[in-house]
């Protein structure tokens with residue numbers, strides 16, 4: 055590993071002119087969780103005014119570094135400095151917050167509190183009697199969200215927010231501190247294209263005001279779009295730091311993966327025969343304004359993409375199919391059976407498997423082990439008469455861990471202790487576990503690194519070859535590439551059907567409601 | 573941990589639609605007042621059962637009987653909101669005035685040692701409360717032990733201590749200063765009622781309108797998020813646990829004053845009523861939810877019902893069973909009005 059240096063060299067050259075001391079620097083940081091080494095003598099140096107990307111595969115230690123840089127955790131060894139000064143004591147939270155604001159990968163929204171209070175938590179407006187002025191706080195919160203075009207009542211509990219709204223509340227909050235250094239840990243994983251653009255516009259205007267960013271994302275094109283410098287972590291170590299302009303995409307991927315393999319070519323999977331049995335038959339599905347008159351079929355062995363921007367209704371349609379919500383009208387038939395609408399257990403019993411949109415709330419039980427989570431849907435296969443054989447369970451789980459390359463010391467680790475992308479893989483493993491007849495994937499690769507993404511999608515193709523019908527609801531073109539055909543949704547209706555072999559711009563245009571062929 | 577809710581249960585609830593949002597907010601506010609109709613109904617029923625019910629004397633009687641235990645409800649609510657619990661409050665309620673009596677009651681009168689002058693009794697009571705709270709906080713916050721187990725242990729230890737120092741007997745001949753809070757009147761109303769009402773008013777302001785109070789909710793909702801927001805969670809928990817114990821000690825002092833004695837069993841079993849009142853009043857055992865006003869209506873409702881039962885001539889032996897039944901009914905009702913599973 056020739057490129058490995060202890061203290062990353064300060065970037066030179068590209069990007070806006072920067073000078074003086076680093077805004078933040080972490081040097082020789084080591085952090086262990088039990089037997090997992092999350093960071094091993096790693097470091098990063100962030101210069102004033104730059105937008106610094108931090109990339110690496112799932113479990114490389116990025117979020118761990120973020121928690122150390124924001125004072126949520128102390129490193130086992132190593133030192134953090136801000137502007138050349140040693141970092142404040144961990145207990146001095148106010149001092150940390152004055153130096154750095156952060157959007158964490160894991161939600162820090164408190165569901166029981168209102169949206170307004172979440173935005174101004176612990177910095178409530180006080181009146182002269184030092185009591186909270188709720189009226190002013192709500193007004194300020196409403197104004198703040200308006201600048202982000204987030205349309206929610208700030209008095210409603212944060213539990214009511216959609217994933218995307220919640221993400222915007224987090225972002226709006228972090229940027230509203232007026233901090234000069236902002237860390238964004240995978241802010242875009244849950245956002246659609248338009249929302250990402252809105253975020254990037256805001257980042258650019260802050261860049262012009264000299265705000266420094268540390269930006270983490272698995273979407274490499276975003277790194278090239280808004281970052282000046284990039285640091286790569288691999289297996290808990292610092293690998294390299296370079297100006298973005300000097301590091302072509304292939305080299306970046308190679309640095310992350312530790313090998314020089316490029317991205318794979320799509321496999322030569324053939325579309326299913328026309329006479330294959332229908333595993334999903336959706337007819338006349340309507341739900342208020344969310345989606346109207348949606349009808350489509352998926353055959354055994356077929357992969358169908360449900361494309362569409364945020365708010366197009368694609369997520370809701372997919373959620374209806376697996377019983378996460380019920381439609382007002384219309385029918386869903388899974389493998390010839392009609393599961394009770396709005397019932398997940400009924401949909402699972404009919405032979406469906408799914409990866410939900412929001413892994414934290416719908417995907418897994420964080421305190422339970424990987425083994426328990428991954429086998430939750432197939433407990434009947436783990437033993438007889440209601441007893442579960444632990445040995446059998448761990449065997450199955452080991453197999454899944456191997457199959458999906460989940461980075462963990464073993465199947466008994468609580469899912470809570472996994473990195474974000476690896477948690478997503480557990481959710482995926484669970485969906486694949488009961489050999490479903492129909493597999494519904496909603497933004498299945500959110501937060502998954504490029505290599506693992508390829509791998510997961512490869513698994514999906516494998517499952518399809520064995521006769522599972524697959525629906526992928528996503529707006530990420532990479533997720534949709536393996537589909538035999540795409541159904542594009544716009545404002546609640548299916549507006550186009552595109553066979554495989556499309557060009558990116560076709561799909562993007564259709565998702566925005568523009569029909570190029572008309 | 574809000575995220576520990578089982579996957580499918582959480583998944584089954586469809587996200588609230590735009591149209592329902594206004595309704596939900598109003599519902600959330602109304603939940604605070606959820607017990608008011610029940611209180612009105614009980615008042616009417618009580619009046620029909622016995623016309624004494626709504627007379628000033630009887631109302632004062634209700635408020636005074638509940639005043640001491642209401643302080644336990646207040647203390648427990650502060651802790652429940654942070655997502656912890658303190659079972660040992662009921663033992664603190666007995667031990668704190670017990671220690672004060674032990675040290676100040678003259679030799680020859682029961683187990684008294686007569687070591688200190690009577691004026692020390694009030695400071696001693698409160699100090700004992702503070703020490704117990706600090707011990708709880710040491711175990712729960714500093715060492716990260718489970719609050720349920722720690723305070724269950726403390727409940728037993730503290731009760732045993734009181735039995736030990738008193739020899740299982742009751743302390744009588746309490747010093748003048750210990751009797752004041754339980755016997756004096758201000759503007760014709762017992763001091764203990766004033767204290768209870770003032771503390772609850774303070775509690776409403778504290779939980780609803782101060783950063784400290786909102787920090788309690790944030791901690792109960794999601795500790796990591798609270799930390800990230802700059803809240804010094806450990807310090808807030810220490811303050812909450814210690815003040816709760818001090819308030820419990822104050823409640824115990826008020827009861828000792830009213831009864832002019834400290835029994836070895838003072839407070840024994842009270843914790844069940846305390847939890848019932850808090851939960852009926854809408855405070856979640858999982859933390860992050862509930863208000864001080866709700867908790868107050870909870871304990872008020874329970875004591876009104878008890879009073880009505882007594883006025884109706886229900887034999888005291890049966891009141892216990894009826895009390896349990898009422899708590900269950902109230903829980904079912906609050907589930908129906910709240911629209912969400914009780915946690």
Ligand SMILES: Nc1ncnc2c1ncn2[C@@H]1O[C@H](COP(=O)(O)OP(=O)(O)OP(=O)(O)O)[C@@H](O)[C@H]1O
Nearest residue numbers: 087092112113114115116117118471472473474475
């Ligand atoms: N609380 C914890 N307990 C145990 N292990 C942990 C804990 N937090 C992180 N880890 C481990 O530390 C390693 C680094 O995790 P980290 O979250 O920093 O990865 P990451 O680079 O952010 O990955 P991702 O791209 O998936 O978010 C992982 O192997 C993870 O399993």
Ligand SMILES: [Mg+2]
Nearest residue numbers: 116117159474
């Ligand atoms: Mg991460």
